[in-house]
Structures are given as C-alpha cells and as structure tokens.
Amino acid sequence: MKIETLAVHAGAGADPVTGSIAPPIHLSTTFEHGPATEEIHGYIYVRDKNPTQDRLEAAMSALEGGESALAFSSGMGATAAFFQSLVPGSHVILPEDVYVHVRDLASKYFANWQIECSTVDTQSPAAIAAAMRPNTKAIWGETPSNPQMKIMDIAEAAKIAHGGGAALVVDNTFATPALQRPLELGADVAMHSTTKYCGGHSDVQGGCLVFRQRAPLYEKVLDARTILGAVCSPFNSWLILRGLRTLPCRMEKHSANAMAVAKALSQVKAIERVFYPGLTSHPGHEIAAAQMKQFGGMMSILVRGGWEEAVRAVSRVKVFRAATSLGGVESLIEHRASAEGKGSTSPKNLLRLSIGLEHPDDLIGDLLQALG
Ligand SMILES: *Cc1c(COP(=O)(O)O)cnc(C)c1O
Numbered sequence: 001m002k003i004e005t006l007a008v009h010a011g012a013g014a015d016p017v018t019g020s021i022a023p024p025i026h027l028s029t030t031f032e033h034g035p036a037t038e039e040i041h042g043y044i045y046v047r048d049k050n051p052t053q054d055r056l057e058a059a060m061s062a063l064e065g066g067e068s069a070l071a072f073s074s075g076m077g078a079t080a081a082f083f084q085s086l087v088p089g090s091h092v093i094l095p096e097d098v099y100v101h102v103r104d105l106a107s108k109y110f111a112n113w114q115i116e117c118s119t120v121d122t123q124s125p126a127a128i129a130a131a132m133r134p135n136t137k138a139i140w141g142e143t144p145s146n147p148q149m150k151i152m153d154i155a156e157a158a159k160i161a162h163g164g165g166a167a168l169v170v171d172n173t174f175a176t177p178a179l180q181r182p183l184e185l186g187a188d189v190a191m192h193s194t195t196k197y198c199g200g201h202s203d204v205q206g207g208c209l210v211f212r213q214r215a216p217l218y219e220k221v222l223d224a225r226t227i228l229g230a231v232c233s234p235f236n237s238w239l240i241l242r243g244l245r246t247l248p249c250r251m252e253k254h255s256a257n258a259m260a261v262a263k264a265l266s267q268v269k270a271i272e273r274v275f276y277p278g279l280t281s282h283p284g285h286e287i288a289a290a291q292m293k294q295f296g297g298m299m300s301i302l303v304r305g306g307w308e309e310a311v312r313a314v315s316r317v318k319v320f321r322a323a324t325s326l327g328g329v330e331s332l333i334e335h336r337a338s339a340e341g342k343g344s345t346s347p348k349n350l351l352r353l354s355i356g357l358e359h360p361d362d363l364i365g366d367l368l369q370a371l372g
Contacts (some may be wrong), residue, residue: 002256003063003248004249005064005074006059006063007063007178007244007246007247007248008245008247010058010059010062010063010319011023011054011055011056011057011059011062011159011241012055012059012060013230013246014047019319023052023055023241024051024101025052025234025235025237025238025279026051026052026053026234027234027235028048028050029045029046030044030045031043031044031045032048037113041148041234042310043345044146046145046231046234047184047226047229047231049135050231050234050237051234052234052235052237052238052241052305053071053231053232053234054072054183054209055075055241056069056232056238056240056241056244057069057070057071057141057208058372059244060177060192060194060208060210060244060334061180061210061239062200063177063179063244063247063313064172064177064182064190065177065181065183066183066212066213067212067213067214067218068210068211068214068218068223069208069210069211070208070209070211070222070225070230071194071206071207071208071210071231071232071237071240072206072207072208072209072225072230072281073205073206073207073230073231073232073233073236074103074193074195074205074206074207074230075098075173075191075192075193075194075195075196075206075207076102076105076191076193076207077100077207077211078191078207078208078230078235079102079105079191079207080105080109080185080228080230081209081221081224081228082138082167082169082189082191082209082221082224083105083109083110083113083115083138083297084113084228085113085217085220085221085223085224086137088113088114088115088138089114089116089135090114090115090116090135090136090138091115091116091117091118091135091136091137092110092116092117092118092119092133092137092138092139092140093117093118093128093136093139093140093166094106094117094118094119094120094140094141095119095120095121095122095140095141095145095150095152096119096120096121096122096345097142097145097146097147097194097307097345098119098140098142098145098146098171099142099146099171099173100146100339100340100344101340101358102140102142102171103343105121105318105345107343109138114253116133116135116315118131118133119257121150122139122141122142122143122145122150122152122157123150123151123152123284125153125156125157125160128156128160129159129160132160132163132164132166132224135163135247135289136164136165136166136289137166137167138161138166138167138169138288139157139160139161139166139168139169140165140169140171141157141168141169141171141182141187141229142170142171142173142174143152143170143171143174143175143180143284143285143288143291144174144175144277144288144295144296144298145242145299145354146174146352147298147300147346147350148175148275148300148337148346148350149275149276149277149284149298149299149300150284151277151282151283151288151344152170152206152287153283153285153287153291154168154170154180154182154185154186154187154291155185155186155291156328157170157186157187158185158186158187158188159186161188161357162186162353166227167189167217167318168182168186168187168188168189169187169188169189169191169209169318170182170187170189170190170191171191171192171193171194172190172191172192173191173192173196173197173327174197174296174298174326175292175296176192176197176198176205176247176251176296177190177247178247178248178249178251178252178293179255179293179294179295180292180293181289184210185291187212188211188212188213188217189209189210189211189212189217190209190210190359191207191208191209191210192208192209192210192312193206193207194206194207194208194240194243194326195207195325196325196327196328197243197247197250197297197326198240198243198244198247198253198327198328199240199243199327200238200243200246200247200250200327200328201239201328201329202327202329202330203239203242203326204205204239204240204241204243206232206235206236206237207230207232208232211219215260221366224234232366241295244261247288250298250329250357251294251296252294253357254296254297254355254357255278255294255295255296255297255361256294256299256360257297257355257356257357257358257360258276258278258295258296258299258353258355259276259278259294259352260297260360260364261281261299261353261355261360261363261364261367262274262276262278262279262299262362264296264360264368265301265364265367266372268311268367268368269304270303270304270313270350270371270372271301271302271303271371272301272302272303272304272349273301273302274299274301275296275299275300275301275302276295276299277289277296278295285290296355297326297327297355297356298326298352298353298354298355299352299353300336300350300351300352300353301350301353302347302349303349303350303351303371304349305349306335306348306349307335307338307348307349309349310335310348310349310350310351311335312344312347313353313367313370313371314334314335314349314351315331315334316369316370316372317366317370318331318365318366318369318370319331319358319362319363319365320332320333320353320363320366320367320370321333322334324339325354326352326354327354328354328356328359329356329357330352330353330356330357331353331354331356331358331363332356333351333352333353333354334351334352335350335351335352336350336352
C-alpha cells in the first residue's frame, strides 16, 4: 500500500466495543487481570503498554516499513532508552552536527553508562569506517542534520555498520517516513522526535523508535523503556496518531514551500549561504535526491555579517515566529547559536527555518523585509 493510504488507515481499526471510527483514548492506568495476575484483555499496566500507544506504534511501524515500534514520551526519551540498552563498554559513533541534546547526553551521561563515543563527519563514509572499533555497537546518523542540513548516505552507513557488527540508527525527524525510509535503505532503527512533523501542530511531545526487525535489539530497548519509564501517555499517543493521518499531505506542502523559499533566498545579497538539500548547490544534494522523495521543510541560512545581523533579522519577522522546535503548520525562525548556548557548534550567523504551510509568497516577502 502507498504511504498516503497507510497514513490514513494504519492503527485506525474501528473500536471493537463501539465501532467508533475515531480511535478511543484509553486513559486507564490499570487493566483487569486474573486472580494470579493472568493477562485477560491484553493489558496489565499503562507503563508496559496501553491500547492508544499500541495504535500509534502500529501506525509508525507501517509508515517506516518496520516490524515493530516503541513510542516514548519525547525524542530524547527514545534516544536515552536506546543508549541505555547497550552493554557497558560499548562504543558508539555520533555525527559532528548532531541534535544539541544528543551531544549533551553523550558528554554528561555516556561516561556513567560506560559508553565510549567518537564524533565524526557522517557526510563521509570513509570517516565513519575509520572510526569503527571492535566494540562499536551503534552508528547514530541524522540526515538531514539539525541544524546544518548535512546529508549522510544511509545505505553506505548501513554497510559499514553491519560489516563491523554494529546497528545503524537514523534520526529521521527532519525527513519523516513520508520523504525518507531509512529501514528500506538498510538502517536497523529509525528514530523520531514525534514532537515535530509527526505531531505536526506544535502541541504534543513524543518520540519513537521503529525497528526493522523484532529482534533482540527491540527486546532490550523495550525493557529499557518499561524499567526507565519514558512511555508515551495515552493522550499524547492519540494526538500524534491524529497528526500522522495528514503527514504525507503536509510534507508535500512543507517541501514545496521550502523549495520556493530556498530558491528565493539564494538570490538575496544579505544571505551568505542557504543550506537546503533540494538546491543543486548543496554538497549532499545528489545523495539526498537518491534517498529522499522530496527535501522537507527545514533549512538554515548564514546571514551576511555575524551574530548581530542574524539576531536583527529574527527581531524583524512578522509572519515567521521566533521560537524553537519545528515541524508545525506555522513557520518558525531561530538563531541557533543562542538557542544551543554554551558549546554550540552552529555558526554564529546561522538561522534555522522551519517552513510551515502558509503561502510561500508571504514567507518570502517576510524574510526579504526582515533581511532588508
Ligand atoms: C527535537 C529533536 C530531537 C529531540 O526530540 P524531543 O522530542 O524534543 O525530545 C531529536 N532529534 C532531532 C533532529 C530533533 O529535531
């Protein structure tokens, strides 16, 4: 089945009790069991699993083409559970331009968990291969990356990972399964901050890991989620599920709008660089074109000048909103170095743009006046 159809129907079976077409939200934390705790209705306690979260997991698995999925309370909850499921003494590879709090997770917690870590430029398969060690258990990729929009060749990274007995995890938050399907390209796990495009309306936090196979790796992460507790609440599961229904539709429009904005900004003197993988000038364009259906709604720009000129542009927008996060219907703009704070690796004049569903002419006009 095509992804548009899956997005509407996966995990959307009618409620067996009432026949309701919209899924029910089961808020119950506990479910009736037998006298010796026998599972009667398929559920025992909300932290283990619950019916609304099951529907979300079924939908995420179908969209990514995986065998199973685990929903979490946030993208970071999903990320932390993955790393906590590794045995002490494991080595992992992270991208240089990785989501800022994954970098924090590595610097603040990996030592406690006895995880060794190398940071490499994942745009280069040779650099990834060179960082492999006998105890490398995971390569963590992020493509396109946040915020510099760097592209990793997923199929190449998968070959390197599997050649060394490691798993490849791809943070697919920016692309979403509507535009890029890492598991089909050989990745073992697709990770999402469902807070972003999957939810799609800036009103719910969640995370998800989708597994190519229901294998020991899945079992270990399930155990980590159950014990450590970063589950998705029934209400949040329901909201994310609702967002997924329109995901392919929204991603088409986000992509078309972003392409129009990127092309227009490429002509602007006040801008030094536009990082959007849809532009042929982007260093990762060819790989992105091969592994993505369209190029998504995220981009970043370098404003000519420095920190001050970039912040000044943000202070002048009228349609864009100055806010962090991404993937909602409204366009957002953010000066990434100030958002990331101490230890930020983003250029001082970089602005990250989440292109929403407004008319592109209004977005372009707003940016031109803000940069003028
Ligand atoms: C937001 C984000 C995360 C973290 O997700 P939360 O839901 O905020 O915990 C991870 N990776 C990327 C690429 C993100 O944009």
